[in-house]
Amino acid sequence: MSMKTMSEAELRERTRALLAEVHPDKVDRTTFRRAQFDHGLAWVRFPEGHGGLGLTANLQQIVNDEIRKNAKTFYEDMAINPIGIGMGGPVVLTHGTEEMKKRLLRPLFTGEEIWCQLFSEPGAGSDVAGLSTRAVRDGDDWIVNGQKVWTTLAHLSKWGMLVARTNPDVPKHEGMSYFLLDMQSPGVEVRPLYQITGEAEFNEIFMTDVRIPGDRILGHEGDGWKVAITTLMNERTSLGGGGGSRGSGPIATLLRLWKNREKAAFTQASEAVMRDRITQLHIECELLRLTGMRAKAGLRSGIPGPEGSVGKLAMAEINKRLWECSLDVMGSSSLLYEAGYELKRPELHGRASRVEEHAKYQFLRSRANSIEGGTSEVMRNILGERVLGLPGEPRVDKNVPWKDIPRGV
Amino acid sequence: MHFTFTEEHEELRRTVRRFLEQRSDEQAVRRAMETERGYDDDVWSQMAGQMGLQGLIVPAEHGGAGLGWVEMMVVLEEMGRSLLCAPYLSTAVLAAGALVEAGSEEARSEILPGIASGETIATLAFVDDGRGWDVADVQMQATKDGDGWKLSGVKNFVLDGHTADVILVVARGPDGLSLFRVDAGAAGLERALLPTLDLTRKLARVSFSSTPAKRVGASGDLTSQLRRVLDLAVVGLVAEQVGGAQRCLEMSTEYARTRLQFGRPIGSFQAIKHRCADMLVSVEFAKSAAYNAGFTAAEGDGDLASAAHIAKSYCSEAYFHAAADNIQIHGGMGFTWEHPAHLYFKRAKSSSVLFGDPMQHREQLAQSLGI
Numbered sequence: 121m122s123m124k125t126m127s128e129a130e131l132r133e134r135t136r137a138l139l140a141e142v143h144p145d146k147v148d149r150t151t152f153r154r155a156q157f158d159h160g161l162a163w164v165r166f167p168e169g170h171g172g173l174g175l176t177a178n179l180q181q182i183v184n185d186e187i188r189k190n191a192k193t194f195y196e197d198m199a200i201n202p203i204g205i206g207m208g209g210p211v212v213l214t215h216g217t218e219e220m221k222k223r224l225l226r227p228l229f230t231g232e233e234i235w236c237q238l239f240s241e242p243g244a245g246s247d248v249a250g251l252s253t254r255a256v257r258d259g260d261d262w263i264v265n266g267q268k269v270w271t272t273l274a275h276l277s278k279w280g281m282l283v284a285r286t287n288p289d290v291p292k293h294e295g296m297s298y299f300l301l302d303m304q305s306p307g308v309e310v311r312p313l314y315q316i317t318g319e320a321e322f323n324e325i326f327m328t329d330v331r332i333p334g335d336r337i338l339g340h341e342g343d344g345w346k347v348a349i350t351t352l353m354n355e356r357t358s359l360g361g362g363g364g365s366r367g368s369g370p371i372a373t374l375l376r377l378w379k380n381r382e383k384a385a386f387t388q389a390s391e392a393v394m395r396d397r398i399t400q401l402h403i404e405c406e407l408l409r410l411t412g413m414r415a416k417a418g419l420r421s422g423i424p425g426p427e428g429s430v431g432k433l434a435m436a437e438i439n440k441r442l443w444e445c446s447l448d449v450m451g452s453s454s455l456l457y458e459a460g461y462e463l464k465r466p467e468l469h470g471r472a473s474r475v476e477e478h479a480k481y482q483f484l485r486s487r488a489n490s491i492e493g494g495t496s497e498v499m500r501n502i503l504g505e506r507v508l509g510l511p512g513e514p515r516v517d518k519n520v521p522w523k524d525i526p527r528g529v
Numbered sequence: 530m531h532f533t534f535t536e537e538h539e540e541l542r543r544t545v546r547r548f549l550e551q552r553s554d555e556q557a558v559r560r561a562m563e564t565e566r567g568y569d570d571d572v573w574s575q576m577a578g579q580m581g582l583q584g585l586i587v588p589a590e591h592g593g594a595g596l597g598w599v600e601m602m603v604v605l606e607e608m609g610r611s612l613l614c615a616p617y618l619s620t621a622v623l624a625a626g627a628l629v630e631a632g633s634e635e636a637r638s639e640i641l642p643g644i645a646s647g648e649t650i651a652t653l654a655f656v657d658d659g660r661g662w663d664v665a666d667v668q669m670q671a672t673k674d675g676d677g678w679k680l681s682g683v684k685n686f687v688l689d690g691h692t693a694d695v696i697l698v699v700a701r702g703p704d705g706l707s708l709f710r711v712d713a714g715a716a717g718l719e720r721a722l723l724p725t726l727d728l729t730r731k732l733a734r735v736s737f738s739s740t741p742a743k744r745v746g747a748s749g750d751l752t753s754q755l756r757r758v759l760d761l762a763v764v765g766l767v768a769e770q771v772g773g774a775q776r777c778l779e780m781s782t783e784y785a786r787t788r789l790q791f792g793r794p795i796g797s798f799q800a801i802k803h804r805c806a807d808m809l810v811s812v813e814f815a816k817s818a819a820y821n822a823g824f825t826a827a828e829g830d831g832d833l834a835s836a837a838h839i840a841k842s843y844c845s846e847a848y849f850h851a852a853a854d855n856i857q858i859h860g861g862m863g864f865t866w867e868h869p870a871h872l873y874f875k876r877a878k879s880s881s882v883l884f885g886d887p888m889q890h891r892e893q894l895a896q897s898l899g900i
């Protein structure tokens with residue numbers, strides 16, 4: 121039987137065989153996820169031997185549904201290793217050596233090794249290709265100096281996807297290389313960054329004379345931008361949604377809040393307005409889900425295209441409006457923030473909280489949706505230029521050596 | 530739900546597009562929309578004779594192709610894209626759909642073959658004068674008259690009601706809602722072409738006074754069948770909307786690439802580029818909504834009503850905004866009669882209102898969600 125034509129029924133059968141062998145309710149997370157990986161059910165779009173079966177991405181849903189149906193325990197990828205699974209895995213698959221794939225993918229999937237993304241710098245956010253962190257050769261190794269910011273989960277990470285400048289004398293896109301940085305290396309300092317929710321899920325990273333062995337480069341010297349683009353395309357696809365069932369996720373929370381509302385606080389007119397707003401959000405959430413499914417139906421292990429920005433942009437804008445609406449539903453209780461703002465370092469598996477508190481937290485957290493992983497403005501540029509073929513803006517930084525481009529900070 | 534169009538679907542799409550590019554280009558649309566009948570007989574017979582489009586969902590035993598709603602969606606998306614002026618939605622979607630879903634065996638074998646061959650123009654007279662698009666809104670009574678029936682009252686906004694050979698009227702009989710057939714030329718039948726905002730789609734006001742009719746509905750109360758007929762009509766209409774919206778997006782990006790101001794293409798200005806990007810997102814969402822509704826209709830086991838409400842609400846607004854932004858992006862030229870932007874703008878508005886506007890569909894969805 122060719123894997124490419126494996127039917128849904130066969131995939132279901134294969135998932136049940138996994139559950140018969142190791143059941144997530146009975147063994148620990150690592151044991152179960154290792155077995156899931158070895159059965160090719162970690163990410164079915166990956167090739168056989170690397171946790172997959174070479175199928176289209178949308179079929180992962182079948183595996184997940186089958187596990188959910190037959191077990192109480194279900195591990196959400198996004199709660200285990202969001203950056204590793206969303207970006208690290210795909211980028212290693214596309215650009216890594218066979219050795220790297222064998223060494224890195226399994227512990228990445230199980231969550232034994234957490235990953236983070238060392239792209240943004242104080243002076244290089246949307247314009248990440250303008251970055252200043254320097255990597256200089258020293259024999260077979262590289263020596264890195266510089267600063268990164270907004271690095272989500274760096275405080276828990278084993279591996280960092282690091283983009284650094286290896287040649288400042290060529291135009292900016294040509295002079296970068298992509299490294300896998302062991303976050304425990306001497307000279308790597310991780311400091312928490314306090315954010316609007318009171319948490320510090322991201323960090324500042326200071327790298328002082330950090331040594332990276334020569335075989336930890338992904339792609340070749342100078343390929344950094346190409347590998348970074350693979351990372352970002354996968355990031356957008358992973359943020360763009362498409363999982364779950366109709367009416368699940370944030371919209372379910374909003375509906376619950378609406379059903380629990382303080383009825384006396386609404387007039388007939390304001391009820392009608394709110395109902396229509398909520399129904400519109402229900403529609404948009406459903407279409408976000410369906411659009412993600414349509415995109416995944418065409419996706420195997422290749423690099424996702426710029427179309428991924430459709431889901432990323434839409435998710436960000438819908439999610440912000442959804443949580444704004446949920447605060448409107450809660451009325452005066454939105455004056456309070458019960459969780460408080462003392463600095464917290466989030467662990468990966470978020471604490472359960474009351475639905476109202478969760479909504480208030482999300483109201484604040486969702487402001488990041490249109491900034492992280494590329495701002496909404498940058499998404500619109502990408503859709504306009506790369507998908508619709510509209511001309512770029514006049515630029516002052518093309519074909520100029522990186523060292524001659526004006527920069528702040 | 531898989532949303533996968535097969536190679537046969539893509540072939541159908543290519544064939545229909547090629548035909549419409551030749552026979553329903555902008556000049557042809559403008560010519561047809563200026564006539565009272567509203568369509569070109571020649572094109573209509575070719576659609577039936579060469580391509581079998583009128584009989585797409587008509588079962589093979591009645592002379593049709595016996596295909597389903599995914600194929601219908603593909604065809605209508607192309608028709609919406611080219612703004613085809615023809616009594617297609619009325620004949621091949623509404624009337625054929627009503628007979629397939631709710632017609633008696635006898636009526637199907639009487640009427641469907643003529644529809645499939647392109648000889649019969651048919652329509653569904655649904656909306657009571659002054660009332661809404663919901664099945665529950667229909668009040669018109671059919672009274673028994675010897676072996677037959679008599680209808681009195683007014684149906685408004687009847688698609689192609691002025692040209693239809695056969696009008697299927699939704700009315701209440703003694704055992705509930707049913708379908709009644711009135712033929713052109715029947716006694717007491719009056720039909721008035723309405724002055725429409727959208728010239729590419731003809732609407733008529735149809736009055737009956739003791740007009741003889743024949744009951745053509747299957748037996749019993751047909752409320753739930755007729756609900757489904759309307760949901761299916763929505764599937765057809767949203768597919769048209771998607772085709773029109775996609776065309777507006779293409780016109781806008783094409784113009785943004787080529788129109789120069791301040792020494793550069795206007796598409797290089799972010800105000801224009803971002804408008805196009807937002808249009809792309811909403812067109813993609815509209816496709817998800819329409820295809821989901823179409824595949825749900827074809828597979829027959831999902832929640833068609835919700836899928837239709839979601840699609841009608843979203844696709845209506847997506848098309849309208851695409852058509853409106855298309856005018857803005859074309860500047861003064863987009864405001865002229867010569868430029869096709871206004872044809873899409875008017876079609877977008879009329880399609881948004883037809884079969885229930887977005888707010889009404891959201892209201893029904895809200896009820897089904899229990900909010």
Ligand SMILES: Cc1cc2nc3c(=O)[nH]c(=O)nc-3n(C[C@H](O)[C@H](O)[C@H](O)COP(=O)(O)OP(=O)(O)OC[C@H]3O[C@@H](n4cnc5c(N)ncnc54)[C@H](O)[C@@H]3O)c2cc1C
Nearest residue numbers: 237238239240245246270271272488491492493494495497
């Ligand atoms: C919660 C969170 C988590 C993050 N996690 C990570 C991480 O793990 N790793 C990592 O590397 N980075 C991470 N980031 C950083 C993120 O990628 C950047 O913040 C983002 O790319 C924007 O860069 P900036 O903050 O420097 O803003 P800027 O680029 O300075 O943008 C400021 C404003 O200018 C607009 N703008 C900039 N350029 C253009 C343009 N060409 N056209 C139109 N408008 C423009 C932007 O849209 C924005 O509104 C995270 C950010 C957040 C908020």
